[in-house]
Structure formats: structure tokens, C-alpha cells
Amino acid sequence: MPVTTEQPPAVGADALRREDPQMAEVLLAEAERQASGLQLIAAENFTSPAVLEALGSPLANKYAEGYPGARHHGGCELVDVAERIAIDRAKALFGAEHANVQPHSGSSAVLAAYAALLRPGDTVLAMGLPFGGHLTHGSPANFSGRWFDFVGYGVDPESGLIDYEQVEALARSHQPKAIVCGSIAYPRHIDYAAFRDIADHVGAYLIADAAHPIGLVAGGAAPSPVPYADVVCATTHKVLRGPRGGLILCGAELAQRIDRAVFPFTQGGAQMHTIAAKAVAFGEAATPAFTAYAHDVVANARILAEALAAAGCVISTGGTDTHLILADPAPLGVDASTARGRLSAAGLVLDTCALPHGDSRGLRLGTAAVTTQGMTDAEMVRIAGLFAEAVREEPGVREEVRALVGRFPPYQVE
Known part of the structure; x- marks a missing residue:
């Protein structure tokens, strides 16, 4: 093997500008765009510099398939610490018995929840897409609509509020294996207790897709689905103000099924730099300032x-x-x-x-x-x-x- 005398690559704020000025210009232009307009997209936020620092950390180099203490790769001692910190902070923040911090996105979290609780062909009751349901709530262009039989509930045409009587009637009629409560375009609090009651009456799992309100839940500004839902799926960006990624919360009885559904069923190696950034965001969300x-x-x-x-x-x-x-x-x-x-x-x-x-x-x-x-x-x-x-x-x-x-x-x- 030839011997090289080259120095290790330099890192720092100017590394990208030196090595790839074309991409550096794109990043600088995006920073300017964000800093010169009103960012009013409901699913976006500005993370803290500490979250950004974790995202750009050496943890991005580490392959870590599996879970803390049971990895498929060596050298995971420190990333195990990072993931355990993220898990413990998420559990404490939301009062959950179990947290999986590995999902790459909110959609990945929902996919894992379905994989843990359902089988292809099962009936699922969720908010219809025309009323604010997400793609993972039965869109024919999405895995959910192709693998499961979705029935959509809606809202009252006059008030725009969820019609819980309609939800109950549809549940009794279709006997779904799971009911999904959550929306990408519903501006009011969801009555999780009402959904729990409906799910219990028909023997269905209750999955809360709390991607939008979870940050408000963390800050005590919205009711928590955790005491009511069998599984809570969420994102770590939006109001929670963390990195782009997903999160699953559940009770201890479903923990193993959820973990296996994330890895190895639906995902490979965890993104450890993102998990570290999630941990930072969970820590920030536990402060009075975030409340x-x-x-x-x-x-x-x-x-x-x-x-x-x-x-x-x-x-x-x-x-x-x-x-x-x-x-x-x-x-x-x-x-x-x-x-x-x-x-x-x-x-x-x-x-x-x-x-x-x-x-x-x-x-x-x-x-x-x-x-x-x-x-x-x-x-x-x-x-x-x-x-x-x-x-x-x-x-x-x-x-x-x-x-x-x-x-x-x-x-x-x-």
C-alpha cells in the first residue's frame, strides 16, 4: 500500500466553501431566503444552533444498526449513550413508557406503527384526505392506501369540526383493526378520550398521528394523546423545533413490537447524528422557556x-x-x-x-x-x-x- 504524507482533511466553517463552492452557494442562498422572508409553513421551524451542531457532528459517520447494547456494528459505545439520552428525554417529556427515536420521518413512524399492529388487507379508519388526512392515512399513491383498506371520516360541513358521531358510526359499521386520529390541516384540539372510547367499543387499536401538535403537547399547550392512544407517531421538527425526523411513543406492552417494526422491518441503520439532535431538542423542550x-x-x-x-x-x-x-x-x-x-x-x-x-x-x-x-x-x-x-x-x-x-x-x- 502506498504511503501518503497528506494531512487529514480540515474541518470547520469554511470546509464546504473550500471543497465544493457550488454547493456552498446553494446553502448560503437558502440561508438568505430563510432570513429575508416570512416562513409561515405550518410544518417548518428554526432549530437552535445546538441542534444544527449535533446534525453536523462526527456521529454522522457512525453506522449503528440495531439498538443500544445490541448493535450489528462495533464501535457503538458512544452512540449508544446518545440514543439512550434521547430515549430517556422523550419518555420523560411526554410521560410515555417507551420511546423509539429512530424513525427517519413522520411517515416512517406511521409505517412502523402499521407494521407492528396490522397485516395487509386490514381495515383502518382515518381522517379522509379531503378533510385533512395525511398521505399515510390511506392515499392510493402511498403504501397505506395500497396495503390496507382505509375508510375515511370527515368533519361537519358547517363547523369544520370532527364529527365524532360519524366516526363512531363508521367504526361500528366497518369494525376496523385500527383507528387513526390526527391531521395535517385540523386547527382544533382532538378529543383523544372520545377516540379511545370509540376504539374500545369496536376492539380497535388507537393510533394518534400527532406530527403537528406534538410540540404543543411538549410545552403543555395542547392535550396529550399519550394516555389514550396505543401508539403515538410524531415528527421532531415542526413546533417541537428539532431536526427533521420521526418519533414513536407507546406503552411497555407494545415496545418490542414497535422496535422490531422500526428495525429491522422498515428501516436499516439509525441516523445517529439526527438522534443526537433529537436528544438536544427534547432537552430544550423540557425547559420553562419552551413552555x-x-x-x-x-x-x-x-x-x-x-x-x-x-x-x-x-x-x-x-x-x-x-x-x-x-x-x-x-x-x-x-x-x-x-x-x-x-x-x-x-x-x-x-x-x-x-x-x-x-x-x-x-x-x-x-x-x-x-x-x-x-x-x-x-x-x-x-x-x-x-x-x-x-x-x-x-x-x-x-x-x-x-x-x-x-x-x-x-x-x-x-
Whole structure:
């Protein structure tokens, strides 16, 4: 083997710029995009610098198939410590008997829950996609819709609220093996006790897909599904403000089934740098500062919803209990797709989504990221004004958005 005299590669803030300036430019441009617009996507947030540091750590180099103390690779002594810390913090944060921190995403967590509890062809009752159900709740384009027989429940067409009587009637009629409660576009708290009662009446497992509210749960700003659901699936980003990834919580009796469903059934090696970042986020979420943050997220969402209604939008369910708002811009004279394009051009970044009434689409906004930046009620009112001005294509909105975000930068440059 030839002997080399080259030094080990240098690491540090400028490593990417030295080695791959093309990709460095992309990252710098994305940082500028985030720092010059209003990030109002309900599923996004700004992680702490500590979370980002864990994501970029040497743990990214470690292969660690299996679980702490039972890995398929050597050299896992320290990553075992990191994963145990993440597990213990998640269990304490949510009051769960068992936590699996390995799922790569919320969808991976749901897949593992189904794999643990169901067999192909089983009937599952979940929120229908037109009413805010996720792809993993029975979309024909997703594994869930191809492997299982999904029955969709909806919401009351007038109030936009979950019709629990309909859920119970569908459960009695179809006798599902599992019931899924959770949504990507439902701005109100879910009555987990009611779902538990319905599931018990038909002998079904209850799976809570808490990807959106789990951060609010951590901060005491939303009810917890943990005491009611057999399995809770969640993401670690969104309001929880951790890295992009998934999480599963369950009781001790299902722990082994869940763990086997994650590895080796649905995933391979754990992403140890992400698990370390999850541990950091769980630690941050256990602090009084995060509790205050979670309540501020909800307060900001309610103020923003009221201000958007005053600006002419129709707000689904008449408001929100969470970080999430569904707004119909039709009274402003535009459809959701057109509104989204105009808002994006002005630096207000958000999503379109199905509305719970009819076949129309609306806009989905969230306040997690802007609250992380330190914005409060006055800024929420102004954001609603900028929203309306951007939809009407008034001049100067982009500059004002840039100035507003400049007062509340997502990160301080050292």
C-alpha cells in the first residue's frame, strides 16, 4: 500500500466553501431566503444552533444498526449513550413508557406503527384526505392506501369540526383493526378520550398521528394523546423545533413490537447524528422557556387568524387552538393557488391545502417559525396586513417583509 504524507482533511466553517463552492452557494442562498422572508409553513421551524451542531457532528459517520447494547456494528459505545439520552428525554417529556427515536420521518413512524399492529388487507379508519388526512392515512399513491383498506371520516360541513358521531358510526359499521386520529390541516384540539372510547367499543387499536401538535403537547399547550392512544407517531421538527425526523411513543406492552417494526422491518441503520439532535431538542423542550414558547405559538396563531378574518379571509372552524390556520382567500377575489404565488413573490411562504367544505382549496399557515424569531401580537397583525396587500399585488410589500424579518432574524451571525 502506498504511503501518503497528506494531512487529514480540515474541518470547520469554511470546509464546504473550500471543497465544493457550488454547493456552498446553494446553502448560503437558502440561508438568505430563510432570513429575508416570512416562513409561515405550518410544518417548518428554526432549530437552535445546538441542534444544527449535533446534525453536523462526527456521529454522522457512525453506522449503528440495531439498538443500544445490541448493535450489528462495533464501535457503538458512544452512540449508544446518545440514543439512550434521547430515549430517556422523550419518555420523560411526554410521560410515555417507551420511546423509539429512530424513525427517519413522520411517515416512517406511521409505517412502523402499521407494521407492528396490522397485516395487509386490514381495515383502518382515518381522517379522509379531503378533510385533512395525511398521505399515510390511506392515499392510493402511498403504501397505506395500497396495503390496507382505509375508510375515511370527515368533519361537519358547517363547523369544520370532527364529527365524532360519524366516526363512531363508521367504526361500528366497518369494525376496523385500527383507528387513526390526527391531521395535517385540523386547527382544533382532538378529543383523544372520545377516540379511545370509540376504539374500545369496536376492539380497535388507537393510533394518534400527532406530527403537528406534538410540540404543543411538549410545552403543555395542547392535550396529550399519550394516555389514550396505543401508539403515538410524531415528527421532531415542526413546533417541537428539532431536526427533521420521526418519533414513536407507546406503552411497555407494545415496545418490542414497535422496535422490531422500526428495525429491522422498515428501516436499516439509525441516523445517529439526527438522534443526537433529537436528544438536544427534547432537552430544550423540557425547559420553562419552551413552555412559554409553545403558548406564545398558540397566542400568535389566534391573533393572526383574527387579523386574517378582519382582512377578508374565511377562517376554517372560525379560529384555531393550535399553531395552524386554514384560510380561504376567495373573498379577496383570488383562488388559493393564485394567492400562494403572489404571497411567495412578496416573501410570505406558506402552503395550499384542502378545505373541509366542498372541493375547494385554501391556504395553510403556521406560527411556529415566526414565534421562534420573537414576533408577537403586533407582528401578527402586520403579517395579516401584508398578506392582504400581497394578494392584492400592492407595491412595496416585499421590501416591508424583508425589513420586518430583519428586525427578527432567525439566527444571530457571530
